[in-house]
Amino acid sequence: MTDSVEAPEPRGEGGAGRRGRRAKRGPLGKLALFYRQVVAELRKVVWPTRKQLATYATAVIVFVVVVICILTVLDWGFSRVIEYVFG
Secondary structure, eight states, X not given: OOOXXXXXXXXXXXXXXXXXXXXXXXXXXXXXXXXXXXXHHHHHOOOOOHHHHHHHHHHHHHXXXXXXXHHHHHHHHHHHHHHHHHO
């Protein structure tokens, strides 16, 4: 654990005033606020490098191919069992 000192939350009219203004915003104001918040969050994202992206994409493709092969074998096996039983 780290010993960090957090700033106290603002109290009094400052906090209530902001909440009051936010509540009075119209639909376009709320949409603009949402957009600004989305952009701010996207700026915090640590984007992968080209090499990492290629590695992750390759891993996903290999995994999908393996799962496809497993499901193909299971489907083929179950179809043979169904043909034998109901034949």
